[in-house]
Amino acid sequence: MSTFWIAVIGSSALAFVIKFVGASVPETFLSNPRILRINTLIPVALLTALIAVNTFADKTKLVLDNRALGIVAAIALLIAKAPFPVVVVGAAITSGVAYRYI
Amino acid sequence: MSVKRDSFSVSITVGAYGSAFGAAAVAADFSVLQACLLSLLLFSGASQFAVVGVIAAGGTPINAIATSTLLGTRNGLYGLRLAPLLKLRGWKRVVAAQITIDESIGVALAQKDEAQMRKGFWYTGFGVFIFWNLFTLAGALGAQSIGNPSAWGLDAAVPAAFLGLLWPRLSDRKSWVLAGFAILLALSLTPFVPAGIPIISCTALAIIIGWRK
Numbered sequence: 001m002s003t004f005w006i007a008v009i010g011s012s013a014l015a016f017v018i019k020f021v022g023a024s025v026p027e028t029f030l031s032n033p034r035i036l037r038i039n040t041l042i043p044v045a046l047l048t049a050l051i052a053v054n055t056f057a058d059k060t061k062l063v064l065d066n067r068a069l070g071i072v073a074a075i076a077l078l079i080a081k082a083p084f085p086v087v088v089v090g091a092a093i094t095s096g097v098a099y100r101y102i
Numbered sequence: 103m104s105v106k107r108d109s110f111s112v113s114i115t116v117g118a119y120g121s122a123f124g125a126a127a128v129a130a131d132f133s134v135l136q137a138c139l140l141s142l143l144l145f146s147g148a149s150q151f152a153v154v155g156v157i158a159a160g161g162t163p164i165n166a167i168a169t170s171t172l173l174g175t176r177n178g179l180y181g182l183r184l185a186p187l188l189k190l191r192g193w194k195r196v197v198a199a200q201i202t203i204d205e206s207i208g209v210a211l212a213q214k215d216e217a218q219m220r221k222g223f224w225y226t227g228f229g230v231f232i233f234w235n236l237f238t239l240a241g242a243l244g245a246q247s248i249g250n251p252s253a254w255g256l257d258a259a260v261p262a263a264f265l266g267l268l269w270p271r272l273s274d275r276k277s278w279v280l281a282g283f284a285i286l287l288a289l290s291l292t293p294f295v296p297a298g299i300p301i302i303s304c305t306a307l308a309i310i311i312g313w314r315k
Binding site for chain 1: 115116118119121122131132133136139140143144145146148149151152153155156158159160162163164166167169170171172173174175176177178179180181182184185188190195196198199200202252253254255256257258259260261262263264265266267268269271272276277280281284285287288289292293294295296297300301302303304305307308309311312313315
């Protein structure tokens with residue numbers, strides 16, 4: 001089975017298990033404040049790491065390329081309170097133009 | 103009336119964003135079918151982008167699954183919160199579990215009474231599911247037809263999408279500090295460990311920073 005299929009099937013199966021367990025166990029379980037706090041921070045840590053790696057890494061090399069300009073555009077658009085799709089499209093256009101000229 | 107309107111506007115706006123996912127997945131060499139299956143079966147935006155992002159960065163499938171699953175743990179906690187309210191039994195529990203995501207919970211929790219909360223959950227869950235999947239297909243087919251993804255900036259669309267998901271979570275000082283350390287740790291590990299490991303390693307930072315009040 002290819003890398004892609006393993007990733008698709010494995011992640012989908014586990015995602016459902018988590019959702020289903022959440023809908024099935026008693027509420028008092030896991031309501032410890034420390035676990036709740038860590039749970040809200042995990043997406044922050046992982047999303048930030050994903051941004052950093054998908055912008056500045058090429059496999060195991062650190063690079064500075066057209067994607068960095070795309071992210072700068074995305075930050076500017078978010079500060080200007082642009083809606084979600086505008087942020088993504090703005091970053092893509094900026095990065096695409098930069099790819100053509102540098 | 104207003105719960106219907108809330109659900110619909112959230113569904114269409116968030117759903118449209120599925121086109122960015124479809125395009126990003128195809129740009130990372132997933133097939134159109136695989137992109138659509140992720141939206142149908144995984145159905146959790148951040149986790150779906152994580153699968154694509156980790157594989158695009160050269161990570162192993164195990165790494166992609168682990169990162170995606172850690173991002174999905176919050177859906178389990180949403181379920182804990184909502185299950186007593188929804189009074190789920192049998193197949194209804196299966197369906198409700200699948201559509202337990204940020205948006206369905208967000209709209210439900212914004213309502214005033216229990217009946218409205220239940221409506222908000224079901225309308226938004228189904229609405230986002232329908233639009234997200236339709237737009238995923240559109241985005242995937244679009245990206246498939248345009249050739250070199252870098253020339254269209256699709257390689258930057260993935261981190262920009264993550265940034266859009268991260269932005270509203272940077273609500274306090276703790277989150278900003280964590281984000282800063284996560285950038286440092288992920289990038290400083292990148293040249294030394296296999297791709298994908300730098301991302302998942304940042305979970306440790308969340309545990310360290312979240313441990314104390």
